[in-house]
Amino acid sequence: MSNQIAVRVHCRLGEELLCEAQCHIYNYEQGGAAQLSGVSARAVEGKYGVLDPAQLTAMPRSGDNPHYPVTRLVCLENTHNRGGGRVLPYESVTGICGWARGQGLATHLDGARLFNAAVASGIEPAQWAQHFDTVGVCFSKGLGAPIGSALSGTRAMIDAALRHRKVFGGGMRQVGVIAAAALYALEHHVERLAEDHANAQLLAGAIRALPGLELRPPQVETNIVVFHVAPELGTAPEFAGRLRDRGVLVHPFGPQLLRAVTHLDVSRADIERAVAILDEVVRSRAPSPSSSSKARSAYA
DSSP: OHHHHHHHHHOOTTEEEEEETTSHHHHSSTTHHHHHHOOEEEEEOOBTTBOOGGGGTTOOOOTTSTTSOEEEEEEEESSBTTTTSBOOOHHHHHHHHHHHHHHTOEEEEEETTHHHHHHHHOOOHHHHHTTOSEEEEESSSTTOOSSOEEEEOOHHHHHHHHHHHHHTTOOOSSOHHHHHHHHHHHHHSSTTHHHHHHHHHHHHHHHHHSTTEEESSSSOOSSEEEEEEOGGGOOHHHHHHHHHHTTOOOEEOSSSEEEEEOOTTOOHHHHHHHHHHHHHHHHHOOOOTTHHHHHHHHHO
8 A cells, every 4th residue: 555655646547666676566466556546557677686777768758749658656555565575776877767867757766675674785875766756665565663664754755645545445543552663663574584584595495405396586686586486396386385394384375486484483494494394295196185175275
């Protein structure tokens, strides 16, 4: 919702936003910009979620040609989910945002995992955020709160955002208990994200050593590990089903891709157990009789 509110704050009916082709706004929000705000999205393919500023230079469209929507907004995602938890290079972010400002375009950061990016890079959240007009953060991912995201921007933008939130159905009351959990997460759970990153490295190291598995991307930077499963080991849902039968939960991310995410409920001992089970499943190469049917029902 914070992303969709930001789109509506910055854009009007019939305008467009630019984004990376694998980003959350484009892939996982049901075409919300078009459904809710009449805003189209033009996607540019990056490399594991990272765009080169030069890719955008010819993209903006003005109102001079009545055939085209007017480009109004550039959206980035940091860390990048489908990019395998990739931290956007700081110089790429500053280059894109500086270019957008020069073009008169607004900028929005989907910073659902911004605190992961800050811990991994050593660059403070405020330093990342200063380059954007609006920034959304999520408290219920790595920070571990039970619910909640927040959108930040100028006072005028937040005044507008409150109106859009209301019409989107987000005007909750009695939310002090939710805010308390978010505050606790901010005060206690940011620095400990480094533990999740270390656990992800342990898992990634095991995947590198196992035949038939390949990290995508090859380097793991934060708490997301995406890996390819060779067809001889089965499809991603089948492989996930065999892991689930043994107590390890991973998410099919494509026909042959799986995603594993480390978080505060997963200890180092849990990762070591998961690594042992992963090794067992890969080396057995034989699906359990029930796993394929379970996988289909779970991930259809």
